Amino acid sequence: MDWDKLRIFHAVADAGSLTHAGDALHLSQSAVSRQIRALEETLGTTLFHRHARGLILTEQGELLFDATSTMAKKLDSAAARIRDSEEEVYGDLRVTTTTGFGTLWLAPRLTKLYEQYPELKIDLMLEERVLDLPMREADVAIRMKEPAQADLVRKRLLNIRMRFYATPEYLETHGRPETLEDLAAHRLICQSPSVAQVAAGAALAQKALAYDMPSTLTVNNYFGILQAVLNHIGIGILPDYLATDKRIERVLPDAQSGEVPVFLAYPEELRQSRRIAAFRDFVQDEIQAYRRSQASESDG
Numbered sequence: 001m002d003w004d005k006l007r008i009f010h011a012v013a014d015a016g017s018l019t020h021a022g023d024a025l026h027l028s029q030s031a032v033s034r035q036i037r038a039l040e041e042t043l044g045t046t047l048f049h050r051h052a053r054g055l056i057l058t059e060q061g062e063l064l065f066d067a068t069s070t071m072a073k074k075l076d077s078a079a080a081r082i083r084d085s086e087e088e089v090y091g092d093l094r095v096t097t098t099t100g101f102g103t104l105w106l107a108p109r110l111t112k113l114y115e116q117y118p119e120l121k122i123d124l125m126l127e128e129r130v131l132d133l134p135m136r137e138a139d140v141a142i143r144m145k146e147p148a149q150a151d152l153v154r155k156r157l158l159n160i161r162m163r164f165y166a167t168p169e170y171l172e173t174h175g176r177p178e179t180l181e182d183l184a185a186h187r188l189i190c191q192s193p194s195v196a197q198v199a200a201g202a203a204l205a206q207k208a209l210a211y212d213m214p215s216t217l218t219v220n221n222y223f224g225i226l227q228a229v230l231n232h233i234g235i236g237i238l239p240d241y242l243a244t245d246k247r248i249e250r251v252l253p254d255a256q257s258g259e260v261p262v263f264l265a266y267p268e269e270l271r272q273s274r275r276i277a278a279f280r281d282f283v284q285d286e287i288q289a290y291r292r293s294q295a296s297e298s299d300g
Contacts, residue, residue, distance in 0.1 A: 005039040008032055009047065010068040013061065016054045089278045090119030097142040100222030101262070102126040105241050106142070106283075113282045120275065128195075128221075133267050140266040140276055142283070144198045147265045154265040155280070158287050160239045162201040162257035164208075165248045170232040177235070180255055184211040187234030189225050192218040200257035205237055244293060 011021040012032060022032045040047050047061035057065055076092075097106060102124060114120065131137035134151050141147065147154055164183075177183050190205040195218075209216070215234075219225045222238055226248075229236035235251055239260075243250065264283060270276045 002039070002042070005035050005042075006064075006068055006071070008035045009039055009064065010072060012036060012048070012055065013057055013065040013068070016056075018055070089117045089274045090121075091275060092121045092123065093140070093275045093279060094123045094125065094138045095140050095142070095279065096125040096127070096131045096138040098128055098144060098221075099126045100239065101142060101144070101241075103221075103223040104226060104239075109286050112286070113279070116282070117278055120278070133265060136267070139270060139273075140264065140279060142262065142264050144260050144262055146261060146263050149265075151268045152265045153268055153271055154263050155284075157262045157264050157283065158291070159259040159261055160241055161259060162198075162204050162237050163240050163243075164235050164251040164255060165229055165238045165242065166235045166251050167230060167232050167248055170229075170234070171249070171251070173232070177252060180208060180252065181211055183208050183235065183252075184213055186213070187215045187217060188213050189217045189219065189228045189234045189236035191220060191222070191225070191237070195220045198257075198260045200260045201237060201239075204255075204257040208237070241290065244290070 008021065008025060008027070011025055012018060015021045015024065018029045018032045018036075021027075022029045025032065036047065043060070043064075045060045046058050047064060048055040049058055095106075103126065107124065110122065110124075113122075125131065125138060130143065130147075131141065132149065133139075133141055133147070134149055142157070144160075146156075174186060177186060188205075188208055190208070191201060193202050193206055193209075217228055217233060219228060225236045225238055226242065226245075228234070229238070230247055238248075240256075242248065264280060266273075266276050266280075
């Protein structure tokens with residue numbers, strides 16, 4: 001199939017007009033019309049209904065337009081990747097991570113990345129499902145365990161732990177537990193042991209739930225747990241990267257989960273990508289700043 005004819009068809013379908021498509025392509029209306037007729041003859045079908053108000057795609061035309069739209073997106077993506085070798089950092093970057101880390105740690109910090117690279121277009125995909133990086137479901141991932149997929153560049157960013165947190169207002173009203181057994185007098189907010197989560201967090205939740213609490217609230221992500229804690233509903237199990245949130249404070253300082261490693265990973269073929277490098281360096285700088293703030297609070 002003639003690629004040039006497909007390009008012209010896509011422009012016509014997108015504009016809904018031979019004249020407008022011709023203007024965009026710098027071709028005459030008659031030249032555009034001849035190319036469309038030739039494509040219809042090659043395919044043996046009609047691609048447009050011709051009306052006084054413009055051109056409307058036929059069912060067959062809709063199918064072809066879906067295909068050319070996908071092609072156009074892939075070509076734009078390829079062009080952006082080729083331009084990665086240039087000095088500027090711009091174009092699409094698909095980032096995947098968990099809902100909790102994405103909403104509570106990453107998204108609030110992205111202002112700094114956009115200030116440095118205002119033409120970057122980030123598609124932030126937050127879900128517990130592990131996307132297939134080699135199959136290009138995403139460009140870069142931040143995950144709470146080391147990726148098992150092959151052909152990935154991976155870097156360990158930090159270790160986190162799950163701990164107990166509550167608001168000062170809740171603790172003033174309901175008392176401060178001194179032991180795990182004391183949690184039986186409180187409402188626990190945690191992820192359900194049945195939902196996808198890091199094993200260390202599930203183990204800490206099961207340990208607390210063993211004390212037969214009369215009331216609990218389970219939420220399927222840490223963003224929801226934090227909102228419940230902030231509204232004084234109970235004591236929540238949350239990742240320790242939220243310790244900088246002055247609205248909550250740690251409960252039971254001796255109780256915590258085992259370490260959970262946080263990894264950044266991307267396909268080997270994107271090793272030279274300037275967008276990947278910019279995002280990787282930004283995340284590492286933010287983690288260093290986070291560690292310094294934690295160290296200064298500990299010293300204080």
